[in-house]
Amino acid sequence: MDARIELPGAAPAQEAPGCPADPAACLVFLSGTRWSNCTARRREVCSLKYRIYIDEVGNPDLESSDDPNHRFLSLTGIIMELEYVERIVHPQMEALKHRFFRSHPDDPVILHRKELLSAKPPFEALKDATVRAQFDHELLRLLDAWDYTVISVCLDKKKHKATYQTWRYDPYHYCLAVLLERFVFFLNRHACRGDVMAESRGGKEDRRLKDSFQRLWEKGSNFVEPRQFQAALSSSQLKVKAKTLNVAGLQLADLVAHPSRNEILREHGLLAEALAPFAQQIVGILSRKYDRREEEVFGKKLL
Numbered sequence: 001m002d003a004r005i006e007l008p009g010a011a012p013a014q015e016a017p018g019c020p021a022d023p024a025a026c027l028v029f030l031s032g033t034r035w036s037n038c039t040a041r042r043r044e045v046c047s048l049k050y051r052i053y054i055d056e057v058g059n060p061d062l063e064s065s066d067d068p069n070h071r072f073l074s075l076t077g078i079i080m081e082l083e084y085v086e087r088i089v090h091p092q093m094e095a096l097k098h099r100f101f102r103s104h105p106d107d108p109v110i111l112h113r114k115e116l117l118s119a120k121p122p123f124e125a126l127k128d129a130t131v132r133a134q135f136d137h138e139l140l141r142l143l144d145a146w147d148y149t150v151i152s153v154c155l156d157k158k159k160h161k162a163t164y165q166t167w168r169y170d171p172y173h174y175c176l177a178v179l180l181e182r183f184v185f186f187l188n189r190h191a192c193r194g195d196v197m198a199e200s201r202g203g204k205e206d207r208r209l210k211d212s213f214q215r216l217w218e219k220g221s222n223f224v225e226p227r228q229f230q231a232a233l234s235s236s237q238l239k240v241k242a243k244t245l246n247v248a249g250l251q252l253a254d255l256v257a258h259p260s261r262n263e264i265l266r267e268h269g270l271l272a273e274a275l276a277p278f279a280q281q282i283v284g285i286l287s288r289k290y291d292r293r294e295e296e297v298f299g300k301k302l303l
Contacts, residue, residue, distance in 0.1 A: 049234060050194035051085070052077040052151070052183050053249030055257040056201075060172040060208075065157035072265065074154040075175045076257035078249055079186060079194070079291070080147070089146055090248040096142065100125055100135050110243055111251040113258060136278060139255075143285050148252065149186065150289045152260040153179045155303040156270065173212040174303065177221040180213075180233075182298050184224050186291055187232040194232070197239040199250045206240050213238035259283050260300075268302050 057074045064070035080089065097103035097111065101122050109122050119126040126132045153175045160171065180196065187194050196213065200206055217236050220226040230236070241247050259282040265271035275283060290299030 048081050048083070048190075048192050050079055050081055050187065050190075050192055051249060052079045052179075052194060052196050053247070053253045054176075054179070054196065054198040055250065055253035056172075056198075057257050057261045060157075060170065062157055062161050062171060065161050071156065071158050072154055072261065072270075073157055073171050073175060074152060074257065074261040074264070075172075075179050076150065076152040076253055076260050077179050077183060078253045078256070079149040079151065079183065080249055084147060085248055089148075089252070092142060092146075093248045093251065096135075096138060099138075100131065108246040110246060111255060112243070113255055116255075140281055140285065143252075143256070143282065144288075146252075148289060149291045149299065150256065150260065150286055151179055151182045151186070151291050151299045151301075152257070152264060153182075153301045153303060154261055154264045160303070170212070172208060173215065176209075176212050177216055178301060178303065180216055180229070181221055181224045182291065182301070184229060184232040185298065189293070193234040195235040195239060196233065197241060197247070197249065199247075199254075200240045200242045209240060210238050256282060256286060260286055264300055264302055267300075270302075 054075055054077050057076070058072050059070060060073055061070070093111070094103065094108070097109045101109045103109035115121075116123050116126065119132075126135060155171050155175050157171055160169070160174075183194065183196070198209055201209070214236075216224075217229055217233070218226060220229060241250065243250070259275065259279040262271055262275055262279065263283045263286065266275065290297050292298060
């Protein structure tokens with residue numbers, strides 16, 4: 001029996017015979033093209049290392065899928081080059097937090113979308129309309145200026161449950177598999193390697209995250225074989241970090257995950273209500289950030 005995990009919802013990949021002798025040819029220009037044993041060639045072509053920072057919206061419980069408030073599960077990944085995060089994103093994010101919320105290195109403020117919207121501590125300053133307008137303007141400017149790539153995968157759990165009545169994929173693993181397939185395709189096109197980081201959700205959920213990642217590393221998915229995950233990903237371990245550790249990439253993922261999810265739902269007629277004006281502005285920025293090649297968008301997927 002094929003040990004790979006069979007997952008619906010992605011375009012078939014093209015098989016390639018192996019990594020070519022010319023390192024530059026290891027760049028992959030078609031999403032889904034597979035090169036095997038490319039690890040050494042990647043190092044020759046690209047010294048950059050990427051990381052995808054993952055944020056989750058919703059829960060993986062299929063039993064709650066009939067509840068409109070819990071029908072959808074989405075994973076949004078923010079891909080950034082690690083040196084760029086260190087040089088640009090982290091210091092600029094810290095400057096933003098210090099300016100508006102007096103964030104201090106010993107007790108850093110952590111950006112979180114829900115608390116920002118409600119102006120709950122430590123974001124009380126946003127209750128002032130003038131301060132709110134200034135903060136929103138500066139945040140949108142940074143979201144537009146920063147160099148990152150977005151991949152969002154959204155699962156309709158209700159449809160999934162109805163379609164696969166006898167045997168169903170674990171919703172979280174299904175979303176993670178499709179997300180990481182697309183991350184591997186991104187890395188292939190850049191002939192680079194990368195790793196994966198998610199925000200800690202606590203003991204049981206963290207174990208679930210790590211187990212799901214390990215299954216993909218060891219068994220692959222329907223469209224990416226184990227050796228291809230292992231060639232593209234620089235670590236066999238999923239990095240799980242607590243919110244309090246002040247990871248810029250995870251905070252960025254938190255800020256855009258909900259607008260991205262709602263944009264996907266609206267595009268498919270699954271969300272009737274209009275997006276709030278600020279969310280619409282974020283969606284406009286994300287339209288320029290989704291992974292794509294020419295006119296083909298790989299960065300949005302409804303399952």
